Amino acid sequence: MGARDFERQLLSGADGGTRHEADVLVIGGGPAGAWAAVSAAARGARVLLADKGFCGTSGATAPSGTGLWHVPAEGTAREEAKASRFAMGGQLAEHAWMDRVLEQTWTNVETLKEWGYPFPVDDQGALRCTSLQGPEYMRLMRKRVKAAGARILDHSPVLELLVDEHGTVCGATGVNRQTGESWVARAGAVVIATGGCAFLSRALGCNVLTGDGQLMAAEVGAALSGMEFSNAYGLGPAFSSVTKSLFYNWATFYTADGVAIEGAGSSKGRGVIAQTLQAQPVYACLDRADAQIRAWMRTAQPNFFVSFDRQGIDPFTQHFPVTLRLEGTVRGTGGLHLVDDSCATTVAGLYAAGDAATRELICGGFTGGGSHNAAWALSSGFWAGAGAADFGRDARARSQRAA
Template identity: 45%
Template sequence: MSAIETDVLVLGGGPAGAWAAVSAAALGVRVVLVDKQRVGIASAAWGHRPWQVPPGAARDAAIRQAHRSGGELGDPDEMHRILDETCHRLGQLAAWGRHGGRANYFHALRRRLHGAGVRVLEYHPVLQLLVDRDGVVAGATGLRADHQQWTVRAGAVVLATGGCDFLAGGSDIHTGDGLLCAAEAGAQLSGMEFSSAYDLVSAVGTPVTFEKYYDDAGTELTDHAAALDVIALGHRVYGALGDLGGPAGAVDSFGWGPTAATAGSAERVSGAGAAVSTGRMGAAAPAGRVSAGEAAGSVGRVPLRPVLRGTVGGAGGLLTGADGATTVDGLYAAGDAAARESILGAAHAAGGQGGAWAIASGVWAGAGAARCALERGVPTTAHPVPGAGLNSRSRIDPRAVVGLVQEHTLPLRRSYWRSAGSLRDSIAELDALWPGAVLELGGAGPVRLQARQAAALLAVARWTKYSALARTESRGMHRRTDHPGAAQDWRVRLTSGGLDRIWVRTGADSRVQPVRAARLPVPRGRRPDSEDHDVSPDIRRGAGQLSGLATVRSDREVTELTGFRRTPGQESAVVRGELAAEPADRPADPGAAVAS
């Protein structure tokens, strides 16, 4: 088919993608939004009341609590900025919703997309990013519902495809496809070690949230983490139906719970970083599942089971700047696809925090992409970035790849309780599989999509394992049995990237210096790793956070190498760059913060 041309292409139709499209369209640019299913259907952030606390003492208290729960890796200044944006945009959304009556969040925002002239393409999963002759991201290509190819050329792209839950919930939505696409173009990631979030869900399918947990003896457990510890030891955990966390009274105009959004009512964040929503969108129980009322009359308490959320419930994702720009020119990221350490730190993603981040990051990325497109224009030619799982024929069953990835990610012994031994074992097996995924996965039509998703799951699993091995402490959701305590010198963020060779280094978030994507054609079915680019020295320390610059610039400067067996013919390493002083001949950065 002929390529569609637009100014801004948004990949992903959850709240972050929708807000990005609306924000970009407000600046007068043409916008196309594509989603792998229906817009708004599968996002983790739709069903929760976004974290919104007006300025004042309540907000200050909420931010202090969130900062503590996140292991002091979050950025209180950024939390204020996110809350400001969220409150402003939800006010706008309420005004838009009144035009159609008491519409809920999703329908109000979807109507706004239509009113803004955004072209929406549903059931259009993305397979590859496009880059121009200079390596700047210039669109994307993928499959339509009829398995034919679609192509959109654009002046800038917003990646809002969500995170990766390793198919733990049975849905093929959160498979990390966008993260793989971005990494193949040379993008860097951050916080991938914070990918071990588990939800406790009813073993009988009751669609409710519990505020308290109990063991076999009926003893109340202190928090979400204590409940997971009990399960990891082989015992059962229950939720009592008298402790349901659902709405108990009036709802607001979007179908959420009580309208007061204070530090204690919208979300209760435990010391372990787990969140319990007291205002989940009301919804009927799905067919075949037990409703809360039916369960209350029959069992009284409900057995719970852990379900891995991966980066969907964690903080890891693409490294972005204040305007959502990634480390690759022309590419922006929002929502779960972007690293959320600024708001979550090392904590489990609370429903409200995730909802607020989706709004704020979507607005910023959409506006940043629109400004980029207006300055750059739409390139006349672009070519796909080569990637894994895209061969014309498949010599590996994607299900075998998925099975191995799940074996090393889903069990509590693999992701909740980590150690150097278990992580090195996982890395060795996952690394050994990667060359085959690059050279042997592929096919046509739906098989091609399955192969691509399997490659993405494998790539994300490797980034999480390498990052977890590099962080030799326990903080927030990241728990090391061989390093059980939090270390003061580990109050830093880890960036990561690479495909054939994974790298991890200490670094900091904030403003990043864009780099170019891969420019030259590479042999079919395989691509070299992107350059190991440095993070810009123009980085502001987050309030209350010690953070440093990445100092590893080449293999000669590697200061620490983990010792596990390498796969024959493959170079793999976890690299930790020690913090270093600036060279004497480099002028001091006047914008850098001074440690207190």
């Protein structure tokens, strides 16, 4: 739809749809979208957030929770953290972006503490901030989005972006799935925070992740980047949608007759597992975790254990079948190309954050799963919201001058 069609639709309300006005429209209400809304509102923008599901329960983080790249600035910890993913990603990541994500993540975690997020406490009485439980995290983020003054449209998938006569993004159209009514939002700037594309993976929370944001953005001319790194597979029990790969660092992998599969537990083990799965089932057992690690796992990611507990399986002593699920741009790093620190895309007025944006900047060609994606969602969301707020305010001033 061109600018004139948009204006016509706005003015006439020909289809009886609802019309909204905002400085910033955020599309998607996962962590990236929620942080974008909070950050844009803090800069004085009128913010509208639309989610195709329900902001707070929809998307990959809300049901699953995430390990978080939360590393202290003291000592050499950050240098070591950066070096490890830099090497794994084929040295394609950028140190400046890794630095700013580590710093912004640290700052936003301090904010989460102030907001009362219930981080667990370790034996020494210190807060453990290296993972976020999805339900608690996203329930809190929904509250903060509302407290910031942003309006939320739930069950309202965005269908198409709108551009003005200069090709600048100026809003979007959508539909309310509960009423069937269409809607149009005019906005000074738009943040795409629709997550990645992995809806056929059957991984937790991915049913809504159909790549709409990348497609809508591409339709108005936005460039993508790192899509060749988007064929990552998540590892999980064959009977469960929980693809949390981190804990398999402490696993041994076996054939059905209990023989350990050579190389499957190494850093290149995913390929060995994939090859073995072509011919026969693969089983895992987290038998390399000692008592301390086991206790940490239960606190860090309690939802990892839910499906085991339901089936009466002890993953530390019993062998269980595993599978690999293609998680596209959720686990892989490709997405919308960013042109500057504000997470602007190649199209004026359009910003991107979270899994909708490329994570090559901090992961290179390696997966963003395990902790980086979560840090990226909250950092890039924060920057994209601020960038869109500034752009949207200028757009409003321009249109007021023109009027």
